[in-house]
Amino acid sequence: MLKTRQLGKTGKSVTAIGLGAMPLSLANRPDEKTAIEVIRVFIDLGGNFIDTANVYCKDNSDVGHNERLIQKALKTAGKTGEIIIATKGGLRRPKGRWETDASPAWLRTSCERSLLDLDTDSIFLYQLHAPDPRVSLIESVGELLRLREEGKIQHIGLSNVNTHEILAALTIAPITSVQNRCNFLERKSFTNGVIELCVEKNITFIAHSPVGGHFDHGKLATNRTLMKLAQEHGASPYEIALAWLLASGEHILPIPGASKVSSITSSLKSMDITLSHSDFRLLNQVDI
Numbered sequence: 640m641l642k643t644r645q646l647g648k649t650g651k652s653v654t655a656i657g658l659g660a661m662p663l664s665l666a667n668r669p670d671e672k673t674a675i676e677v678i679r680v681f682i683d684l685g686g687n688f689i690d691t692a693n694v695y696c697k698d699n700s701d702v703g704h705n706e707r708l709i710q711k712a713l714k715t716a717g718k719t720g721e722i723i724i725a726t727k728g729g730l731r732r733p734k735g736r737w738e739t740d741a742s743p744a745w746l747r748t749s750c751e752r753s754l755l756d757l758d759t760d761s762i763f764l765y766q767l768h769a770p771d772p773r774v775s776l777i778e779s780v781g782e783l784l785r786l787r788e789e790g791k792i793q794h795i796g797l798s799n800v801n802t803h804e805i806l807a808a809l810t811i812a813p814i815t816s817v818q819n820r821c822n823f824l825e826r827k828s829f830t831n832g833v834i835e836l837c838v839e840k841n842i843t844f845i846a847h848s849p850v851g852g853h854f855d856h857g858k859l860a861t862n863r864t865l866m867k868l869a870q871e872h873g874a875s876p877y878e879i880a881l882a883w884l885l886a887s888g889e890h891i892l893p894i895p896g897a898s899k900v901s902s903i904t905s906s907l908k909s910m911d912i913t914l915s916h917s918d919f920r921l922l923n924q925v926d927i
């Protein structure tokens with residue numbers, strides 16, 4: 640039995656390791672056959688939560704690439720509707736740059752386009768990709784609330800937010816998830832109150848970049864503590880880092896990225912690792 644996580648108060652339970660689909664669509668993406676195989680292997684091994692965004696693509700001309708890819712993979716596998724998809728709106732990709740636009744108009748346009756790209760009538764979890772300094776958060780979340788009332792989305796998530804922003808959003812809408820950067824080497828979410836607040840409010844904390852991120856994940860592979868425990872458990876340092884995140888809280892849902900089948904196969908194995916109390920203490924104490 641794979642470990643699971645409750646998604647906020649939705650009553651839905653998903654595998655404790657989700658697939659972060661972003662690397663399948665950025666500039667250095669794999670060919671489509673490989674990308675679809677990564678998604679297929681994740682599903683075939685029992686994974687059932689995929690994180691995406693309309694802007695996981697090369698640039699503005701390619702928006703929706705990741706969502707279309709996931710839709711195609713699920714359709715080919717005959718699994719449309721069985722896998723929980725969490726997507727996002729609130730950014731743009733002019734000339735491949737990442738720019739915030741969480742205006743109500745752009746959120747609505749993005750959501751309606753995501754419905755087409757995912758070939759669905761309703762998105763299970765729609766996340767505000769990031770607050771926009773030019774738009775009040777209440778206006779952005781207010782638009783997500785309207786999309787929810789219209790049935791276009793079922794649940795609302797936030798991403799890249801602090802505790803003040805979470806509390807502000809909660810004054811007008813139920814929040815199912817918060818997705819922030821969090822991994823063995825970057826533990827801010829454990830110390831700035833975000834994870835604590837998620838526990839208190841029964842919000843799932845989705846750990847993005849959980850093995851160090853698109854550019855920095857190599858640092859994990861050479862971390863001495865992770866290497867030592869990896870050897871003891873017959874695992875890889877990446878798997879120990881994910882097992883540590885899983886052991887850090889029942890409400891934490893890591894979404895490791897993968898553009899190779901071997902990466903997602905390995906990440907799913909982290910659910911089988913049982914860290915001892917002394918392993919966990921060592922991982923918590925390590926001087927990063």
Ligand SMILES: NC(=O)c1ccc[n+]([C@@H]2O[C@H](COP(=O)([O-])OP(=O)(O)OC[C@H]3O[C@@H](n4cnc5c(N)ncnc54)[C@H](OP(=O)(O)O)[C@@H]3O)[C@@H](O)[C@H]2O)c1
Nearest residue numbers: 659660661847848850851852853895896898899902905906
């Ligand atoms: N909300 C946001 O602003 C935000 C920002 C960044 C990411 N995200 C989400 O979080 C997901 C994960 O972040 P990420 O992809 O940037 O970083 P990551 O999960 O830390 O992964 C980075 C890279 O590490 C490699 N990797 C992962 N697990 C591995 C394993 N078990 N063994 C060996 N190598 C492994 C993969 O390389 P290969 O590609 O070579 O397989 C992967 O592309 C994204 O896909 C996206 O869905 C959200």
